[in-house]
Amino acid sequence: MISVKYILALWKRKTLGQIIGFAYMVPLLLFVLCLLMTLLLPLTSDMIFYGNASYEYCYKMPCNIFSVYDRKTVPNETAYSLLHDKDRNALLYSDSAVVYTVNDKAMPDTSELRLYVARKDADLSGTIFTEENFTGKGTPYSNKYDGTSQLYVTHNTLKHLNADVGDTVITEYDSFAHISEDHAIRSVIAGTLKPEYDGSNNRSLAEYDKYSDFSALLTVDEELFFEIAGNDLSEIMTVVFSDEKSDFTDGEAQNITEEIRTDKMETLENTLRERRFVTKVVLRFAFSILVMAAALEMEYGFTRRRCEHDMTVFSMLGMRRSSVRRTIAVQVLIRFLISVAAAVLLCRYVYFRFISDMYCEPLLLLFIAASFVIAGTAYTVIRSLIKSLKGV
Amino acid sequence: MSFINFENISLTYRTKTQTIPIFDDLNLSIDKGEFVTVYGPSGKGKSTLLNLVSGFLRPDSGKIFVDGSDLCALSENEVCAYRNKRIGYIFQQFNLIYQFNVRDNVAVPLLLSGMKKYDIERRVDELLDMIGLSNRKNEYPRTLSGGEQQRVAFARAVANDPDIILADEPTGNLDSANGRKLIKLIKDLNTDKNITVLCVTHDARILEQSGSGGSRMIDIETITMQS
Ligand SMILES: Nc1ncnc2c1ncn2[C@@H]1O[C@H](COP(=O)(O)OP(=O)(O)OP(=O)(O)O)[C@@H](O)[C@H]1O
Ligand SMILES: [Mg+2]
Numbered sequence: 001m002i003s004v005k006y007i008l009a010l011w012k013r014k015t016l017g018q019i020i021g022f023a024y025m026v027p028l029l030l031f032v033l034c035l036l037m038t039l040l041l042p043l044t045s046d047m048i049f050y051g052n053a054s055y056e057y058c059y060k061m062p063c064n065i066f067s068v069y070d071r072k073t074v075p076n077e078t079a080y081s082l083l084h085d086k087d088r089n090a091l092l093y094s095d096s097a098v099v100y101t102v103n104d105k106a107m108p109d110t111s112e113l114r115l116y117v118a119r120k121d122a123d124l125s126g127t128i129f130t131e132e133n134f135t136g137k138g139t140p141y142s143n144k145y146d147g148t149s150q151l152y153v154t155h156n157t158l159k160h161l162n163a164d165v166g167d168t169v170i171t172e173y174d175s176f177a178h179i180s181e182d183h184a185i186r187s188v189i190a191g192t193l194k195p196e197y198d199g200s201n202n203r204s205l206a207e208y209d210k211y212s213d214f215s216a217l218l219t220v221d222e223e224l225f226f227e228i229a230g231n232d233l234s235e236i237m238t239v240v241f242s243d244e245k246s247d248f249t250d251g252e253a254q255n256i257t258e259e260i261r262t263d264k265m266e267t268l269e270n271t272l273r274e275r276r277f278v279t280k281v282v283l284r285f286a287f288s289i290l291v292m293a294a295a296l297e298m299e300y301g302f303t304r305r306r307c308e309h310d311m312t313v314f315s316m317l318g319m320r321r322s323s324v325r326r327t328i329a330v331q332v333l334i335r336f337l338i339s340v341a342a343a344v345l346l347c348r349y350v351y352f353r354f355i356s357d358m359y360c361e362p363l364l365l366l367f368i369a370a371s372f373v374i375a376g377t378a379y380t381v382i383r384s385l386i387k388s389l390k391g392v
Numbered sequence: 393m394s395f396i397n398f399e400n401i402s403l404t405y406r407t408k409t410q411t412i413p414i415f416d417d418l419n420l421s422i423d424k425g426e427f428v429t430v431y432g433p434s435g436k437g438k439s440t441l442l443n444l445v446s447g448f449l450r451p452d453s454g455k456i457f458v459d460g461s462d463l464c465a466l467s468e469n470e471v472c473a474y475r476n477k478r479i480g481y482i483f484q485q486f487n488l489i490y491q492f493n494v495r496d497n498v499a500v501p502l503l504l505s506g507m508k509k510y511d512i513e514r515r516v517d518e519l520l521d522m523i524g525l526s527n528r529k530n531e532y533p534r535t536l537s538g539g540e541q542q543r544v545a546f547a548r549a550v551a552n553d554p555d556i557i558l559a560d561e562p563t564g565n566l567d568s569a570n571g572r573k574l575i576k577l578i579k580d581l582n583t584d585k586n587i588t589v590l591c592v593t594h595d596a597r598i599l600e601q602s603g604s605g606g607s608r609m610i611d612i613e614t615i616t617m618q619s
Contacts, residue, residue, distance in 0.1 A: 318476025
């Protein structure tokens with residue numbers, strides 16, 4: 001009761017002092033948080049991605065697009081010359097004929113192809129692919145490929161548009177001046193993009209996933225072949241097409257989806273079980289706990305010193321030692337929890353967005369944060385128990 | 393038996409570098425309602441003596457009886473309750489909680505005693521009335537003068553109707569007018585409610601006042617080992 005009153009009064013009277021007092025904990029926690037995230041992120045986000053991916057839609061198209069990888073880099077001269085000159089930042093493909101060499105095989109002439117690939121939002125100058133580009137949402141796509149352009153967007157974009165895979169959207173785009181008078185094209189949302197997490201800049205297209213922070217616009221018109229430019233042409237990943245598979249029934253498509261999923265999940269689970277990986281995870285968790293314990297101990301010291309006068313007065317007036325201990329412990333815990341929350345926000349919105357430019361899986365972040373909270377709370381509780389047994 | 397009884401009390405402070413013997417085989421008894429003034433030079437153990445009475449310190453050997461019960465035999469919780477209910481402490485430095493306003497400062501011992509919220513409010517109002525600070529109950533100690541702060545500390549000390557007032561140089565930080573006022577408050581309590589007072593001081597005014605009141609004077613140098 002009085003502890004609560006006291007802690008509330010401390011926060012009310014010296015909010016800034018309170019915050020400055022434990023600001024040092026935030027970078028420490030941020031550091032270990034990022035350490036764990038970068039280790040666990042590739043695997044977990046892959047698992048979530050494949051767990052949720054549906055390939056069925058591909059099979060319902062006359063063309064089957066298994067996976068398209070996008071080397072997210074500034075194109076070199078060769079690649080650049082293939083790009084639409086109008087907007088080099090947007091990395092728009094021209095509708096001119098292009099033949100790419102992929103895996104030593106020449107891709108067919110795509111003279112009929114109209115392919116537009118826009119890059120991540122930030123890279124698009126003047127032609128930013130945002131919610132505003134979408135002037136409207138059309139009727140749901142009716143399963144049959146009718147020559148409409150296909151569009152691959154990120155999960156975030158989907159959410160912004162309140163759209164689903166299969167919906168028709170109208171995109172307004174400066175650079176479309178040469179293909180459409182009203183600067184707009186109709187396209188079907190054919191899929192979303194797989195998140196980037198491992199720094200390799202690979203993003204799979206055409207796999208439906210809910211987790212992505214990459215905004216790309218990819219439209220395919222009439223032809224079944226398309227390609228995406230990369231830093232190094234030899235590194236351009238293939239787009240796999242197969243006309244043969246275009247007539248799958250729903251059931252067959254579902255089976256294939258399951259097959260692909262099981263296969264991918266197995267590979268991932270094997271990685272998870274690897275001794276080296278497990279050791280790494282254990283070591284990093286242990287290190288994190290050490291850092292947390294050090295931070296908590298330091299905070300105990302600071303708090304005790306800061307409250308020494310008041311705690312002595314309270315004891316003189318009859319407060320029990322256990323209550324004094326609790327008052328200190330609760331303060332430490334509150335500061336620790338706030339620091340964890342701050343570290344999580346910084347990790348999500350600063351580190352993963354601006355510094356590492358990686359996709360950040362929110363579930364994983366929450367999981368690690370929760371484990372921090374549990375470990376920190378357990379530490380303070382156990383510490384108090386030991387102290388009270390010792391009667392300090 | 394007297395109200396407060398020190399029986400063969402020995403106490404030595406031990407730090408890493410030195411041992412400071414304070415009391416050896418001290419016997420002292422104080423009757424209920426006595427006003428005892430402890431005086432003497434600095435560092436001789438006056439505060440230590442008060443801390444023994446409050447149960448804040450335990451002697452190395454010997455027994456301290458207060459109202460018949462042995463302080464050293466009390467459990468930690470019992471000592472806390474004893475300190476909360478039966479002791480009122482007044483310090484030279486006031487020792488208010490600076491994050492609490494006047495009202496909450498006075499309420500601390502009441503809160504610690506587990507009193508009901510309504511009763512606490514009533515009692516606090518009563519006490520603030522008594523010290524004449526009702527109109528400033530929502531202010532924080534830093535905005536009060538030294539004399540006012542010490543009156544708040546006084547209200548806090550008597551909140552739970554203690555049997556014993558321990559005052560450690562209560563006038564040390566007050567000017568003479570405020571000092572006199574405070575001493576009068578303590579004196580009145582002593583005479584009206586028969587509360588036992590142990591007052592440490594080297595303040596000549598207190599020595600005069602209490603001397604005139606026929607109270608007992610203890611020169612710390614006569615009972616301490618510190619030379
Ligand atoms: N917790 C402690 N640990 C070690 N030594 C202590 C402790 N408390 C007090 N002392 C020492 O014991 C001696 C007596 O201290 P005490 O505070 O009782 O003196 P005092 O008579 O109240 O002095 P003053 O008039 O200056 O307040 C001093 O020398 C002091 O340094
Ligand atoms: Mg002293």
